[in-house]
Amino acid sequence: MVIDRAWRGLGARSGLESLSGPGGAPLTRTVKLIVLPLIIRPALRPELAADFLGAGETAQLDSLMRESGALLHATAQWFTVLKKTRRALGITAGNPQDLYFQRCFELATEHGPPAASAGADTVARSVVEDIADAGGGRTVEALKEYLDDADRRTRLDARLAAAWDTRWAVPNADAGESAFHLAAEVLDAVARPGSGTDVGTDAGSSACSAMLAAGHGSRLGQAVRTGTDGVWGRADLPAHLGLSAHPVPNRPEVGHGASTATLPAPFDRTLFERLFTVLQASAHREELPAVPELVRREVGRSCAPLGLYDESLRVAVVLGGRLAVGLDPLGLDQRGHHPLGPGETEPGRTAAHRIVNSRWQREASVLRARRMTVSSRPDPDGGQLSALAQDLRTPWVAYMRRLWVRLHGRDVRDAALPDAASAWTVLDGVARSVMMDHRARVRTALRALSTSTATARVAAAHEPRSA
Amino acid sequence: MPGAGGGTGVRVTRAADGTVQIAVPAAPGPAFVRAVLDVAGAVLTWPVLGTAALPAAEVHDPGRAQQWLWAVYGERTAAAVHALAAVPPGVSVDVAPPESPESETALAGYAARLALGHWAARWWPASYTDGIPALEPDLLGMELAALTHRCQQLFDDPEDQPDGDPAELLETHQAALDSLVRWWQAARESASGPVRQLDGVLRLIDDAADCAGVAGDAVRRLRSALETGAPYDPRGSHELRTPLGLGSLFARSGGYALAAGERLVPGGRVIARGSGTNDWRRYPPGFVDPSESAVSWTVSAVGAGRVIEVEAVADVAAPVGGVRLAAEVRVEGGPPTLVSLARRGDVWAGRADLDVPASLPPRTRVEVGVLLPGFDPDPDPELDPEADTEPGPGPGTDGADGRADRDAVRALARHRLAAAALPEPQGTYPQPFPAPFLAEIVAAATADAGEDF
Structure with missing residues (x-):
């Protein structure tokens, strides 16, 4: 709000239109990508990090904004120039705000406002082109080309075979139960309402450190490899929780093609498919190693416990699994239907479960209002919709797949999860994504049902991608 | 904005599940009388049949919600949400009615309109039998794209908030864009029709497309029409002064004669x-x-x-x-x-x-x-917390079949169409009854033009 007022103060002279929304407020991305990280910089000025500022801080923020007024005006002008250049070059990929905002700020800092005399057009052109191939050859096409070489594929296959047969030094593998309880302790502590810097987080962190120290992530990997049952407090769930279609995953192949529509379960993916998903996600591409190095490391990674190198990420799989087996998107438990069947004790719910499950309850109500329901009662004639409802009865499968892909992406970029709080941020984010995935699938299924009509309209986007 | 919040203020509560709830007095009802919007950190709900201008909110991420809370509910409510996020569940506070109308009420009004538009796309009771005309989906979709952009402050991540992505609406519904431009040109020339509303919608669409980097021929034609103001099809424009012209502009799914099917079992x-x-x-x-x-x-x-x-x-x-x-x-x-x-x-x-x-x-x-x-x-x-400890009958057979609510929704649709048929349907957005959508104006005009064309 303070930012909004300060912004409008600057904008009275106008010239900030390209960074403002239709009502004159700054665009959400202007705040997120420019004002907060580049002008207010709460990391340097913790007093400005709060949601609510006192009078002194408000004045400080206001003066920061005013000092940056000329810079912001120049940024706005650069943005207009870059958008024009982008159009002229026929570039359409990506959101221009995401791609250019920070660069525009840099250009404004370096050059001031764009001036034709100073060759602004040339600068703009090189920036736009630069950003367009920021991936620096880390693309699916490059991967395909690299793996098209038959000799190379043979060599990689031999290395995969050798890596798969290497025995892991796993500390005392028979410790599933203590992992199960420690994970619950972490989940209960990190997600408690109001847990910020208090005791709850400490308890979560120490349980999390204990899991890390005991190598519980690697132990789960061992259980997956040996097909140990009962890891998740239920005899009927495999240790891998649906991360493989087989009781015990097979050695990964090299592979040379992939399609988002037909990707197998994560542990059954080829080397190509694993890297394909990484390269598909365009964010952070510049942080990736070059393709040959990417492939070399994936050989070892794909044969490592849980397909991940970093133990903190493996522990996150244990935490995620513990959360996933207690998920109840249909509210069956609340309504007296024990999802685990009568007579079985359900895995004790934690604060994290309460948060995620109550979110599903709200989602159910929102989906009703959106006229996008699926019947939780099995219906043999329900087709695709019934299949989606069935997926909600085994929520851990979708959850674990989403989680693994995210952790794998982190592993490739060497982004470990240093503590319980950061792990919870990922776990919570995955829970939201799974919910949104469900919503998107219901929408697609309903569109497919409605488009066998005379007034059929083309369903938009969400085309599966392949290579 | 007379009657915003009914002058009764709002109650802010830290719920047991850790969310912060902002409840504006609102009657519960079946799903089809609720308009919902997913926004940054919260879900907003308006009763479609009610008179509340302010929505009820379930805030699951108070930090993210701060970007719009103050602009929708006012500073005091935003501060109350912030304060409650740090206390144990079960605490509530009452916040006095919002401060005097400022720019913030504009966002609340547009948000209500956006939510109502999404509601209409799902629950509009278009019926041949009842004589309630349908709303052209692409035309409604384009106006929603414009409104979404107008409400950009509410959203921060399209992955999380499917309602917050004008680009997707633009791409899905751009079939209506050329027709919209022609309507605007004709309306301007003849100085009749909802010129201001059309003008506003088209400029927002242009800006939204520019912001999100949506390209395409229709978007380019819109841009040049807005820049030059010149009609690109002068010959066709005069027809559009008549409802018949509007009908042909926004082609609807044509003739529909109610004919009972053959009896399946002759005899008996x-x-x-x-x-x-x-x-x-x-x-x-x-x-x-x-x-x-x-x-x-x-x-x-x-x-x-x-x-x-x-x-x-x-x-x-x-x-x-x-x-x-x-x-x-x-x-x-x-x-x-x-x-x-x-x-x-x-x-x-x-x-x-x-x-x-x-x-x-x-x-x-x-x-x-x-x-x-x-x-x-x-x-x-939410309607019947006791129901369904057994997988039982569906909602249609539980006695409360919602007929009264359905009748109320039909009455609402007829009322809105009548308002849309007035010669000057445009104007500001009177609360609590958002002005007609362009799709409603077209539906009202073409329905009046007679069922026999």
Whole structure:
């Protein structure tokens, strides 16, 4: 709000239109990508990090904004120039705000406002082109080309075979139960309402450190490899929780093609498919190693416990699994239907479960209002919709797949999860994504049902991608 | 903004699940009387039939919600949410009514309008039988794209908030863009029609496309039309002064003559007939005509057996091939018999054997509801928290079948169409009744132009 007022103060002279929304407020991305990280910089000025500022801080923020007024005006002008250049070059990929905002700020800092005399057009052109191939050859096409070489594929296959047969030094593998309880302790502590810097987080962190120290992530990997049952407090769930279609995953192949529509379960993916998903996600591409190095490391990674190198990420799989087996998107438990069947004790719910499950309850109500329901009662004639409802009865499968892909992406970029709080941020984010995935699938299924009509309209986007 | 919040203020509560809830006094009701919007860190809900201008909110991420809370509810409510986020569950505070109208109320008004537009796309009771015209989906979609952009402050991540992505709406509905431009040009020339509203929508669309990097021929033509102001098709424009012209501009799904299908079972002796329940919640939009009289049934004696035939009038836009609906039939509250319904002409129809006595007693209770298999939701726990400890009957058979609410929604639609038919439907957005959407203006105009063109 303070930012909004300060912004409008600057904008009275106008010239900030390209960074403002239709009502004159700054665009959400202007705040997120420019004002907060580049002008207010709460990391340097913790007093400005709060949601609510006192009078002194408000004045400080206001003066920061005013000092940056000329810079912001120049940024706005650069943005207009870059958008024009982008159009002229026929570039359409990506959101221009995401791609250019920070660069525009840099250009404004370096050059001031764009001036034709100073060759602004040339600068703009090189920036736009630069950003367009920021991936620096880390693309699916490059991967395909690299793996098209038959000799190379043979060599990689031999290395995969050798890596798969290497025995892991796993500390005392028979410790599933203590992992199960420690994970619950972490989940209960990190997600408690109001847990910020208090005791709850400490308890979560120490349980999390204990899991890390005991190598519980690697132990789960061992259980997956040996097909140990009962890891998740239920005899009927495999240790891998649906991360493989087989009781015990097979050695990964090299592979040379992939399609988002037909990707197998994560542990059954080829080397190509694993890297394909990484390269598909365009964010952070510049942080990736070059393709040959990417492939070399994936050989070892794909044969490592849980397909991940970093133990903190493996522990996150244990935490995620513990959360996933207690998920109840249909509210069956609340309504007296024990999802685990009568007579079985359900895995004790934690604060994290309460948060995620109550979110599903709200989602159910929102989906009703959106006229996008699926019947939780099995219906043999329900087709695709019934299949989606069935997926909600085994929520851990979708959850674990989403989680693994995210952790794998982190592993490739060497982004470990240093503590319980950061792990919870990922776990919570995955829970939201799974919910949104469900919503998107219901929408697609309903569109497919409605488009066998005379007034059929083309369903938009969400085309599966392949290579 | 007279009557915003009814002058009663709002109650802010830290709920047991850790969310912060902002409740504006609102009557509960079935799903189809709620307009919802997913925004940054919260879900907003407006009662469609109510008069509350301010929504109820369930804030699950108070930090992210701060970007818009103050602009919708005012500073005091934003501060209350911030304060409550740090206390144990169960605490609530009452916040006085919002401060005097400022720029913030504008956002609340546009947000209400956006939510209502999404609601109309899902629940608008377009019915041939009831004489309620349909809203052209692409035209409505384009106005929603414009409104979404106008409300950009509410959103921070399209992955999380599917309602917050103007680019997706633009791409899905851009078929209506050229027609919109022509309408705008004709309306400007003749100085009639909702010129200001058209102007506002088109400029927002242009800005949204620019912001999100949406390109395409239609967007380019819009841009050049806005820049030059010159009509690109001067010959066609004069027609658009008439409703007939509007009708041809926004082609609708054409002629629709209600013709009952052939009787499936010729012969047989009719022993009972009646109409069923048409519960909108049990099938997606555009499948069954939402009229109260759309579902009918007949029980006949055929030889030694009894057969029930069910017919449901199809929605004008209903899919023709492949999909089947089902009718759920209960006699005297007994176990359901399912009748599969296939599209036949303008109805969904099907028949099944029914296990009832040869002479059905006169006042036998026969309940018939139609549904899309797999879609039929569970009873709404918000309406009936006690319901469904057993997988029981669907929402159409639980007694409270929502007929009064459906009638209220039809009345709302008729009321809005009447307002849209006024010569000057444009203007500011009077609360609590958002001004007509362009799609409503077209629907009202083309319906008035006569059912016989």
